[in-house]
Amino acid sequence: MYLPILSTGLYAQTPTDYSLAQNWAARPGAYPSGLAAHLKDTNLHAKADVFYVYPTLNTKKSDKRWNVPLGDTEQQTKVLQTALPFQGSAFAEAGRFFAPYYRSAHLRSYYVDGPEGKAALELAYADVRAAFLYYLEHYNNGRPIILAGHSQGSTHCGLLLQEFFDGKALQSQLVAAYLPGIGIAASDLKQIPLLTTPDATGGYVSWNTFKKRLEQSSYEKWYKGKAVVNPVSWTLESTAQKTAHKGFLYFDNQIYPQLFDTHLIDGAIWIDRPRGKFFFLSLTMRNYHIGDINLFWQDVHDNACLRVQQFTEK
Numbered sequence: 001m002y003l004p005i006l007s008t009g010l011y012a013q014t015p016t017d018y019s020l021a022q023n024w025a026a027r028p029g030a031y032p033s034g035l036a037a038h039l040k041d042t043n044l045h046a047k048a049d050v051f052y053v054y055p056t057l058n059t060k061k062s063d064k065r066w067n068v069p070l071g072d073t074e075q076q077t078k079v080l081q082t083a084l085p086f087q088g089s090a091f092a093e094a095g096r097f098f099a100p101y102y103r104s105a106h107l108r109s110y111y112v113d114g115p116e117g118k119a120a121l122e123l124a125y126a127d128v129r130a131a132f133l134y135y136l137e138h139y140n141n142g143r144p145i146i147l148a149g150h151s152q153g154s155t156h157c158g159l160l161l162q163e164f165f166d167g168k169a170l171q172s173q174l175v176a177a178y179l180p181g182i183g184i185a186a187s188d189l190k191q192i193p194l195l196t197t198p199d200a201t202g203g204y205v206s207w208n209t210f211k212k213r214l215e216q217s218s219y220e221k222w223y224k225g226k227a228v229v230n231p232v233s234w235t236l237e238s239t240a241q242k243t244a245h246k247g248f249l250y251f252d253n254q255i256y257p258q259l260f261d262t263h264l265i266d267g268a269i270w271i272d273r274p275r276g277k278f279f280f281l282s283l284t285m286r287n288y289h290i291g292d293i294n295l296f297w298q299d300v301h302d303n304a305c306l307r308v309q310q311f312t313e314k
Helices: 073-086 115-140 152-165 169-173 216-223 294-312
Strands: 024-026 049-053 096-100 145-149 174-178 203-205 262-265 268-271
Touching: 024 073, 049 115, 049 152, 096 115, 115 152, 145 152, 145 294, 152 169, 152 174, 169 174, 174 294
Parallel strands: 049 096, 049 145, 145 174, 174 203
Antiparallel strands: 024 096, 262 268
């Protein structure tokens, strides 16, 4: 996963209308149950906003579409029952929460050599961009912003950083951008730094999660040499001990702390084999890309809140 170079004429098409409530998966006053279940403290909602973009959810080889239609009910169910409860929820207490539906690109868009993949990613970003512009015009009012995504969602948040924040006036409102699941090169952002302490603001963080035995081809192609921090220590330390791991949000909706050591390598992280009921994960998953956020759910949750507090107390 990477930040694609966009072509001219990207916005010539008719943009999606984000004044319509049906085009939002979540926004203040309309949080779906899977997100609202994690809202216990809304103190920071008066101080900041979170703009979240969900990952690629259309991955089946049998799905020949390049983009998912906006009103596709199967896609919306996946957003509401998986992406928001297990990813977006980590940020839901850090600020008012916004998550648009968008015409996301199929997974193959990252792998094909022809123009179709790039065009599909551009169409998806056109929706995310339109939603963000609507948010800025109708909701933001100068409030601090967290951008949060995963995988394709991080691709689009990275493009928002490039277009709207990097060296622009809006950069002064950036609390942090959480961009796990993609490879970000040092040259992708000019004035927005990688944040390498847990309370730093005004930049971005990124990580990509593997087993100890790396899926070498994926690591070499997408992540080696790219930006990374350890999502337990939020530093460049080589290892965060499992005693520092705050918690994995599992599919039983329970949070399990202190499960594994987390190791930082060039462009990625790898974790020790989870024990107990989680042992099967190391046997059935090629890598832990799908769990980039919920493996560190409590760590991400606490860190997002900390950065908002630090930003607003400056």
